[in-house]
Amino acid sequence: MGMHEPRQVSRRGLLKGTVGAVVAAAAGGVVGYTVRGADGRGADEATSPTPDDQQGGTPIPMSNDDMDRAAEAVVKAFPAKTEGTGGVPLEYRMESGVRVFEIVCQDVKWEVTPGQKLEAHTYNGMVPGPEIRVVEGEPVRVIVKNEMSQSTSVHWHGQRVPNAMDGVPFITQPPIKPGESFVYEFTPGPFGSHMYHSHHNATEQVGRGMLGALIVEPKDKSLEPAFDIDYTFIMNDMLGGFTINGKGFPATAPISAKAGQRVRIRFMNEGQMSHPFHLHGLTYEVFARDGYLLPQPFRCDTINVAPGERWDAIVVADNPGVWAFHCHILSHVEGPKGMFGMVTVLIVE
Ligand SMILES: [Cu+2]
Numbered sequence: 001m002g003m004h005e006p007r008q009v010s011r012r013g014l015l016k017g018t019v020g021a022v023v024a025a026a027a028g029g030v031v032g033y034t035v036r037g038a039d040g041r042g043a044d045e046a047t048s049p050t051p052d053d054q055q056g057g058t059p060i061p062m063s064n065d066d067m068d069r070a071a072e073a074v075v076k077a078f079p080a081k082t083e084g085t086g087g088v089p090l091e092y093r094m095e096s097g098v099r100v101f102e103i104v105c106q107d108v109k110w111e112v113t114p115g116q117k118l119e120a121h122t123y124n125g126m127v128p129g130p131e132i133r134v135v136e137g138e139p140v141r142v143i144v145k146n147e148m149s150q151s152t153s154v155h156w157h158g159q160r161v162p163n164a165m166d167g168v169p170f171i172t173q174p175p176i177k178p179g180e181s182f183v184y185e186f187t188p189g190p191f192g193s194h195m196y197h198s199h200h201n202a203t204e205q206v207g208r209g210m211l212g213a214l215i216v217e218p219k220d221k222s223l224e225p226a227f228d229i230d231y232t233f234i235m236n237d238m239l240g241g242f243t244i245n246g247k248g249f250p251a252t253a254p255i256s257a258k259a260g261q262r263v264r265i266r267f268m269n270e271g272q273m274s275h276p277f278h279l280h281g282l283t284y285e286v287f288a289r290d291g292y293l294l295p296q297p298f299r300c301d302t303i304n305v306a307p308g309e310r311w312d313a314i315v316v317a318d319n320p321g322v323w324a325f326h327c328h329i330l331s332h333v334e335g336p337k338g339m340f341g342m343v344t345v346l347i348v349e
Pocket residue numbers: 242274275276327328329332342
């Protein structure tokens with residue numbers, strides 16, 4: 001897909017050294033140009049995604065009316081139906097006081113936007129992998145079976161696990177070869193919003209889907225601020241381009257709240273670029289970074305989420321409407337054919 005097509009190579013050559021997005025007026029209409037790399041990484045960046053021609057460097061000759069029609073059509077298509085939902089809570093069983101989870105690493109086709117079915121590496125066939133929810137201090141066992149054609153491993157990102165459970169091949173364990181299993185055991189902590197992901201051939205394996213949310217609830221729930229609804233946004237920027245929870249706009253999921261509700265949003269970045277998430281019309285109260293409570297929560301409307309980081313915010317739904325909610329690196333979200341990638345909405349009813 002995308003990044004391997006010759007079209008992309010010529011784009012990179014054409015635009016090498018160009019910075020930012022350019023929309024140039026041309027005789028007889030408007031020619032839209034978009035350039036990846038608004039975050040400074042440049043147009044020849046090798047691992048960068050390009051889900052379709054909306055964000056590459058090829059000039060798209062479009063009349064103004066055509067641009068408006070395309071922008072309207074993609075918004076009207078939202079939320080578009082695609083096969084597969086990621087981040088589904090993972091069931092567990094109790095064995096002698098231990099919460100036991102099972103994960104199978106599988107190669108599947110994953111539909112990122114309608115009709116865009118791509119080769120993915122997954123946990124239990126979904127992107128992101130299933131949400132693992134545990135409680136601080138209550139032991140867990142995760143049995144990982146590898147049914148892929150590549151070796152793999154699982155790293156518990158943000159957890160203070162015993163060294164042998166850290167999931168880094170040749171540093172703490174041998175790789176889990178195809179057909180093999182590995183059993184991870186640890187006692188969760190610190191609490192907060194954490195992640196799990198492959199630590200083997202990770203550019204490809206994490207890029208193509210081997211990531212998930214590891215949510216550690218505090219033993220003492222009063223330590224975290226109160227909330228009514230709990231949403232997780234995991235960002236990635238390889239498989240099918242710029243995604244929230246494994247989907248690109250218009251297939252991203254809208255989130256909603258009733259007036260006055262306190263909405264918790266857990267931002268997690270499993271991608272290779274920073275993604276500053278901007279919420280229209282409302283305010284974040286950011287209270288934790290990487291699970292750790294901030295000494296003083298702060299307010300803002302744009303929170304930069306660097307690769308590997310997690311940020312937790314409360315949004316008080318005090319302004320009714322359908323509010324755009326998106327990464328503010330514009331080449332990750334909007335081009336001449338309208339919005340794509342890391343865009344969703346927060347509906348306040
Ligand atoms: Cu972004």
